[in-house]
Amino acid sequence: MSNLTKGVAVIAVILAIGVGLVVWKTKVGGHGGESLNRISKEEMTVLLADANPAQLQQLSANPEAKKKIAENIRQLLAVAGQARKEGLAEDPNVKREMESTRSIVTASLYDKKINEGKGQMPPFSFITEEQVKEFWGSPEEAAAEPSGFQSAMDKIGLGGLFGNNKARRHQLEFQEFLDSKIALAKESGRFPKDKTLTEDETKQAKDDFAKIKIYEEEAVAKKGELGEEFNRNLELQIKLQQAQFLATRYASKNLVEKVKVNDEDIQKYIADHPAYSTADKKVLAEQILSRAKAGEDFAKLAAEFSQDPGSKDKGGLYEGITKGKMVPEFEAAALALEPGNISPNLVETSYGYHIIKLEKKGEGKDPSGQPAETYDARHILIMTTMKDPNNPTGRDMPINETVKSLLEEEKQKKVLDDIVANNPVEVPEDFEIPKPSEDDMKQMQQQMMQQQQQMPMQMPDGMEDEPIEGKPQPKPAPKKK
DSSP states (O other), X not given: OOHHHHXXXXXXXXXXXXXOOOOOXXXXXXXXXXXXXXXXXXXXXXXXXXXXXXXXXXXXXXXXXXXXHHHHHHHHHHHHHHHHHTTGGGSHHHHHHHHHHHHHHHHHHHHHHHTTTSOSOOTTTTSOHHHHXXXXXXXHHHHOOOOHHHHHHHHTTOHHHHOSOHXXXXXXXXXXXXXXXXXXXXXXXXXXXXXXXXHHHHHHHHHHHHHHHHHXXXXXXXXXXXXXXXXXXXXXXXXXXXXXHHHHHHIIIIITGGGOOOHHHHHHHHHHOGGGOOHHHHHHHHHHHHHHHTTOOHHHHHHHHOOOTTTGGGXXXXXXEETTSSOHHHHHHHHTSOTTOBOSSOEEETTEEEEEEEEEEEEEEXXXXXXXXXXXXXXXXXXXXXXXXXOTTSOOXXXXXXXXXXXXXXXHHHHHHHHHHHXXXXXXXOOOOOOOOHHHHHHHHHHHHHHHHHSOOOOOTTXXXXXXXXXXXXXXXXXXX
């Protein structure tokens, strides 16, 4: 995931919002909506009402976390506002997705309200098969020939709006829903472009759609009975979910280019920041290469200088390497040698500088059991990786990747700051955190106990350091009987 996607899924913060959207179960995974430029303290509290009790406890104990949630929602709404300014919400498939969002949120909140206290059940479980059958009508109704006017409306995409035949109207609405979902999923790469839904997938989608629309229609019909608080919360949830969709789509389509970092940017940053330079490490590697080429014992040099934990104690040796296993630069240099020879130049990979000696070539089998070329090689690695300053607990990364991440974050911050400045949104930071109920706390404790019981056993002490990715790893020694 790119830094941009992480930042604008900034948005993922609506983590705690708990609107409980129904997950569309196929493999695809108001209408146009209006900008939301202000959220009150009361609304923030309402949004967090269904959050995980553990999250609520953390928020109560950490004022900075409250500020972060407010900042993330502010960014979310600002990006969605910019998306609207640039016309993204006018795309036909986007419009349909916004309408689908309204339907799903409406149905979900209505389901929760009318079935509260009936026990834990999957969404829409109380809708009967008879209701679904009635929604679709009889096959004869659905197949009825439309009038001339209706046919004209169908051609311009308004058939569902003007149709008098409910069964046929529902079929048209479902097909539009399905087509836009698939189009958006294919565009984003979540659904292969040459794939079509199976009969079972279409049936499941149709069943989900019917249940959503049944509850949406009920909620609209009973709007007056549901009360002002429900309706106000409903509109807020709809706008937030629509904003999340718009902002995420805008980030992937419009903002990616604005935060791209190229090799020239990376090298310039390294040149301007000596702490990221690898010049000293390259000098050291060149000195070791000269000593190896002069005839010093390669295995001893590896044991003394190599920074590869997977081979250092074996004199830098990897045996039986299957062709295609190592990173390309390493493998190309090794296989270009004759057995017993040392590569005349340093070999640079994303892990650092390698001094490589080929021991022998042979034949073996790949992981699938097929014949494959193999080779034994020794190497001495002088690593050029480092930790990301913004993620000190993470793994070491190649310096170029670390710098790229830093530059992307800088660009991303500037882009988001500009968008927020041009799309002002009021989000309070001093909102009240709802207190979890006793039942919620008990349920959370039970879940934590279950998770602890299911945790895997700890690995014994003495395990080897995590090897460098991209290199074959030695097999563990057989246990002594």
